[in-house]
Amino acid sequence: MATIGIFDSGVGGLSVLRQMRTLLPRERYVYYADSANCPYGDRSRDFILSRSEYITDFLIGKGSSVVVVACNTATGAAISELRARYDIPFIGMEPAVKPAALGTGTGVIGVLATSGTLKASKYLDTRDRWSEGVKIEETTGAGFVELVESLILDGPQAEDVVGRSLNPLLDAGADRIVLGCTHYPFLLPIMKKIADKRGREVRFVDPAPAIARHLRDVLLDNNLGLEDAHPGVELFSSGDDTILKKLYSQC
Numbered sequence: 001m002a003t004i005g006i007f008d009s010g011v012g013g014l015s016v017l018r019q020m021r022t023l024l025p026r027e028r029y030v031y032y033a034d035s036a037n038c039p040y041g042d043r044s045r046d047f048i049l050s051r052s053e054y055i056t057d058f059l060i061g062k063g064s065s066v067v068v069v070a071c072n073t074a075t076g077a078a079i080s081e082l083r084a085r086y087d088i089p090f091i092g093m094e095p096a097v098k099p100a101a102l103g104t105g106t107g108v109i110g111v112l113a114t115s116g117t118l119k120a121s122k123y124l125d126t127r128d129r130w131s132e133g134v135k136i137e138e139t140t141g142a143g144f145v146e147l148v149e150s151l152i153l154d155g156p157q158a159e160d161v162v163g164r165s166l167n168p169l170l171d172a173g174a175d176r177i178v179l180g181c182t183h184y185p186f187l188l189p190i191m192k193k194i195a196d197k198r199g200r201e202v203r204f205v206d207p208a209p210a211i212a213r214h215l216r217d218v219l220l221d222n223n224l225g226l227e228d229a230h231p232g233v234e235l236f237s238s239g240d241d242t243i244l245k246k247l248y249s250q251c
């Protein structure tokens with residue numbers, strides 16, 4: 001039986017969990033939101049690494065045989081060390097620069113992510129690999145995580161905050177926008193609304209479905225689960241879990 005541990009700085013990883021449950025509904029999932037320490041975006045690498053180790057120990061204690069780091073920022077800061085330290089598979093997030101670069105018609109793609117992710121060598125390597133002939137415009141989604149953590153996913157405040165980061169990417173001509181933070185897919189309806197209002201045909205690229213397929217492959221390759229698990233989801237938080245439960249019920 002596979003128990004899949006999954007964590008994020010907060011509720012954002014639920015956008016990955018819902019894709020995993022769609023593809024693999026019969027597994028058991030244990031989700032940990034580090035809500036007491038959210039956001040991770042501007043925190044030091046050492047801090048994120050030590051939280052990631054603490055949470056991994058917790059998830060293993062709950063029976064996890066594989067851990068999904070459903071946080072781009074923690075993936076960039078900690079995944080190499082986690083893989084070196086623990087003897088279980090880890091699946092990390094990868095901003096979907098490749099499909100965006102291959103699919104663009106205007107030759108301009110936008111990347112929305114936290115400042116931590118945009119500085120991480122993992123992201124910089126991916127960007128360099130796919131930047132030939134493509135202009136890559138990057139920006140942090142300032143205030144996006146706070147909106148999602150407060151469950152403000154629509155309305156004038158959300159439109160204003162999201163527009164401030166999204167509009168410069170649209171102004172630059174981006175027709176593919178990479179969602180490089182797991183909180184951002186929850187703001188997709190408002191992003192589409194802003195692009196529609198401007199009459200722009202934009203595709204937003206979320207890596208979560210590809211992460212779910214990767215998880216399936218890892219489970220198969222390691223002979224873990226897929227058949228006889230006791231399906232279900234357990235939610236844990238280092239802080240207040242009200243929003244976590246509410247957002248999960250909408251997923």
Ligand code: DGL
Nearest residue numbers: 012039040041072073182
């Ligand atoms: N959801 C996370 C990510 O993918 C972290 C956002 C944050 O805590 O700043 O980057």
